[in-house]
Amino acid sequence: MKKEIQVAGFGGQGVILSGFIIGKAACVFADLNAVQSQSYGPEARGGAAKTAVIISDETIGYPRPTSIDVFVAMAQEAFNSYLPDCRDDTVLIIDPDLVTQSDVGRPIYKVRVQKIAEELGNKIVTNIAMVGALTGIYDLGVPDEAVKQAVIDSVPKKFMELNINAFEKGLEAGKNARPE
Amino acid sequence: MRYELDPVRVRKILGNKKQFIMGDMAIAYGGLLAGVGFFGGYPITPASEVAEGMARMLPRAGGTFIQMEDEIASMAAIIGAAWSGTKTMTATSGPGFSLMMENYGYAIMTETPCVIANVQRTGPSTGQPTQGAQGDMLQTRWGSHGDMMAIALCPSTVQECLDMTIESFNLSEKYRHPVVLLADGEVGHLREKVVIPDVDEMELFERIEATVDKDKFIPYSESQTNPGSKVPDFPTFGSGYRSYVTGLTHNDMGFPATDKQPDHERLINRLVSKITDDREKLTDVEEIELEDAEVVFVTYGASARPAESAVRMARAKGIKAGMLRLKLVWPFPEKAIYDLSKKVNKIIVPEMSLGQMVHPIREFAAKDCEVIVAPKVGGVMHLPVELLEYLEEGA
Incomplete structure (x- = not known):
């Protein structure tokens, strides 16, 4: 089993944290191997940010993606830039409020994760809602509960409930999503 | 403190x-x-x-x-x-x-x-x-x-x-x-x-400290506590052991001896040989598919990862590929490289530079073994398929 996941957006959205959580879920809360790599510019906010996670039940050699199974885009620019790296059958997931132009002639999962976060009262958990949506849509090979544990283990205690809610709402939205 | x-x-x-x-x-x-x-x-x-x-x-x-x-x-x-x-x-x-x-x-x-x-x-x-x-x-x-x-x-x-x-x-x-x-x-x-x-x-090694009588202590000689070792005993500041510490060429007592050729020669030879005497003991390599290999990577660090993937891909195609990974690069594992070069036809050195370790590898490889660099610059790793091409060409 080997899964390659790429999440991209702009700096400050928590894109890299989302990759960290998925990798931690696989490594620490499920008995798998994972590597997480990232690339970002020198800016603290803005600029492109991208993370890739590889999950496998075997040792992982080359740590960067070579054949992306699922791509999550959290910004228009990220969608445009990294779509060419995907296979024809790569599962695509976007937030339609953040990626408004996504008509590329193939089915895409659209989940309004930023709206979920706003309804919970804080846009900052958009990334956690997206981790939930990704877990609901795509079989990461990691139990949902392991991902939830990784969220709990990775966010500040003060905002624990908010993050758990964001994850669960995102998960539910993901499970109900159909490609369109 | x-x-x-x-x-x-x-x-x-x-x-x-x-x-x-x-x-x-x-x-x-x-x-x-x-x-x-x-x-x-x-x-x-x-x-x-x-x-x-x-x-x-x-x-x-x-x-x-x-x-x-x-x-x-x-x-x-x-x-x-x-x-x-x-x-x-x-x-x-x-x-x-x-x-x-x-x-x-x-x-x-x-x-x-x-x-x-x-x-x-x-x-x-x-x-x-x-x-x-x-x-x-x-x-x-x-x-x-x-x-x-x-x-x-x-x-x-x-x-x-x-x-x-x-x-x-x-x-x-x-x-x-x-x-x-x-x-x-x-x-x-x-x-x-x-x-x-x-x-x-964990096994932790702590420096050997000075233990001889303070008036007999020689700060830059072979060890007085651990006979046979070229590494002098450490006179921790405040321990009462006296030592002069200088970047100038110094004699056994630590005092500058900048115009004394024998002092400089003895000092420098000890500084180098305290490590090179143990070169083979220090050598630490990982061998992958080397038994019958004809074309091999010598790698280190991150580039070993795409290289290992490339070796697996090459083996699946029937190419007799292998890899030697240097876990300790200095002091240079001279014998490991020489021995490898006697067994294989070609050594390829993948590096995230235009080529650095390829130079000592070429220096210590047998003269009839071809040694080339597989360079990758610009801040990205080699792709396994890129390295596979080197193995296909070398086979």
């Missing part, structure tokens, strides 16, 4: 046994587990997270963290602190490592144990800060002036970042020599699973 960390407390600060962390953080963990009491450094991408981890954890463990004004001062600070008897460390990347070169030589000349974690990027100059590369492989060996040896290890995984940092401290203490952990931005910024050793799962 002398910092002695309580290993049980350190282990508690690090937390869960199994973690998903970055290579840089694993270096900080390794330093703490080895008992580092003092960290002096200046943040630089892609090494900043080492300092970040140290700033967060070292004071809680009872040690001292200082952000210095630059890398020259950082290197000076860890040398001075080491003479107080504690284990010391800094972390940097290419541009900072260049600045450290003068004091790196000073640490070698004064036989000061300390560890420099270099999470390499590229250059010249400030180059590509957020991208990894392997730009300081030769600077580690030849970057400071004069005759000297280097000790350097090269991690390929996050677990090795932790384990090899502990090993760097052990070698540094054993040989009284600065040891360089040559990580790179790829492995430094990669997150992977690590298993953190418990206190009883």
Whole structure:
């Protein structure tokens, strides 16, 4: 089993944290191997940010993606830039409020994760809602509960409930999503 | 004052046994587990997270963290602190490592144990800060002036970042020599699973301190406590043992002897041979599919990962490919390279540079074995398929 996941957006959205959580879920809360790599510019906010996670039940050699199974885009620019790296059958997931132009002639999962976060009262958990949506849509090979544990283990205690809610709402939205 | 960390407390600060962390953080963990009491450094991408981890954890463990004004001062600070008897460390990347070169030589000349974690990027100059590369492989060996040896290890995984940092401290203490952990931005910024050793799962080596009568102590001779060792006993500042510490050529008593040819020759030969006498004992390589291999990679650091993937792909195509990974790059494993070159037709050296380690490899390979570099520059790793092409051409 080997899964390659790429999440991209702009700096400050928590894109890299989302990759960290998925990798931690696989490594620490499920008995798998994972590597997480990232690339970002020198800016603290803005600029492109991208993370890739590889999950496998075997040792992982080359740590960067070579054949992306699922791509999550959290910004228009990220969608445009990294779509060419995907296979024809790569599962695509976007937030339609953040990626408004996504008509590329193939089915895409659209989940309004930023709206979920706003309804919970804080846009900052958009990334956690997206981790939930990704877990609901795509079989990461990691139990949902392991991902939830990784969220709990990775966010500040003060905002624990908010993050758990964001994850669960995102998960539910993901499970109900159909490609369109 | 002398910092002695309580290993049980350190282990508690690090937390869960199994973690998903970055290579840089694993270096900080390794330093703490080895008992580092003092960290002096200046943040630089892609090494900043080492300092970040140290700033967060070292004071809680009872040690001292200082952000210095630059890398020259950082290197000076860890040398001075080491003479107080504690284990010391800094972390940097290419541009900072260049600045450290003068004091790196000073640490070698004064036989000061300390560890420099270099999470390499590229250059010249400030180059590509957020991208990894392997730009300081030769600077580690030849970057400071004069005759000297280097000790350097090269991690390929996050677990090795932790384990090899502990090993760097052990070698540094054993040989009284600065040891360089040559990580790179790829492995430094990669997150992977690590298993953190418990206190009883580690072997730590502590420097041999002076024990002879104080009036018989010779600070720069062969050991008086550990006969046969070329590494002098350490006269910790404040212990009452007298020692002059200078970067000038010195005699056995430590006093400048700059115009004395025999003193210089004896000193320099001892500084180098205390390490090279153990060259084969220190050699640490990983062999992959070498038994019947005809075309092989000699690799180190992050580039070993796509290289290993390429070897597997080549084997699936029936190509007799193999790989030798250097875990310790300096002192150079001369015999391992020579022996390999007698068995194979071609050695390919994948490097995230235009080619550095290819030079000593070519120097020590048998003359009838072809040695070429597979260069990759610009801050990205080789793709396994790119390296596969080299094996296909070489087969």
